[in-house]
Amino acid sequence: MTATTTQTDFLELIGDGDEYAAIEMVLGLLDDGVPPQRILVDLIGGAQAQVGALWAADEWSIAREHAATAVSERVVSAIAARTTARPTRGRVTIACVDGEWHALPVRILAEMLRLDGWRTDFLGASVPGPHLVTHLHQTGPDAVALSCMLATRLPRAHAAITACRSAGIPVIAGGRGFGPGGRYAQHLGADAWAAGAEEAVERLAADWPPPMRDPQISAFLGDDEYTYVVRHRPALIGTAMGRLAADYPAVRHYDQRQLDATAEDMGHIVDFLAAALYVSEAKIFTDFVAWTREVLAARGVPPAALRAGLLLVRGQLRDYPAALAVIDAGRAEVAQ
């Protein structure tokens, strides 16, 4: 069986929600001598990336994605149950930042670190900063591995990074929310960043702890414009929704489900704008607009709808030059 057919078979099994067959397949691979690390990163991680692409292309429903992810989680647990690794290194706390629900990527990371001899405390999805710090005081780990898959959670990631470092625990950051090459992670004061679980394993084994810089570095980044956008989030969304029918008449024929989805998208516009202002990176917003354009196109929604949404939020921020510049950079992504 080639790697590609294994991947295709596994995707089919999780797509059917067939957890027994998926677990059987993976345990068979372990019995054949395939290293658990390869299964975690290449097979499960690779399949989950395809799940995301299928959802984005509107080929899989949200329910099918949820079911497939639940099976992948069970498969990771089955691998954990089958493999033993005694802790020979230090202790690592692994958590998603507040409001971040992508727990599977860090569950994979936790297993990879465990297999490399770390004692791991896996705290899972959406860990509020103060609770994370309490846990650190109770357990005294050598590192905090902090995940942020969505750029909208960067302000919370920053608060968590600052709090961990103030408690004297160095932070390794990861997840696509930290931007290409992890460039926002450094900006937010993280001690290290890794692209994936394998790189994190190498980094922690090679040179940990890193020399810690001033914990107060970049203690607060949000300025007046960021604060205004966050405080006025409900009004920005509500006003834009109220005016949408005038600028984009197709919305008059939307059913409740479509209206709810549109309000959610309007919320994403405001949240990604706030994140872009927080780290002064328009790219966070332009990437989001380009991604939303594709997701909407797959669902038959033309770019004009997104253009209208951007303009309606823009119209409420006339006195905020940085916000206008970010939105205009985003509008260029849907110019035609």
Ligand code: B12
């Ligand atoms: C499953 C899934 C979900 C599940 C998560 C359930 C769970 N238990 O994890 C649920 C349904 C909750 C979800 C929700 C959402 N999701 Co989602 N989700 C995914 C999906 C399909 C798979 C995630 C996964 O498991 N990937 C597999 C792992 C292995 O991927 P990986 O990134 O390579 O992981 C490595 C690195 O990221 C890194 N890493 C990660 N964290 C850390 C931390 C440290 C310290 C280190 C060192 C490394 C590290 O190491 C990992 C292992 O090698 C992805 C698609 C994708 N391509 O990932 C979308 C995706 C991440 N989701 C996306 C979106 C948009 C959302 C929602 C906003 C959707 C919505 N409209 O509500 C919400 C947001 C929820 C929230 N606030 O967190 C988008 C993000 C796009 C963007 N613009 O950034 C993606 C990319 C889908 C897509 N194709 O567009 N999602």
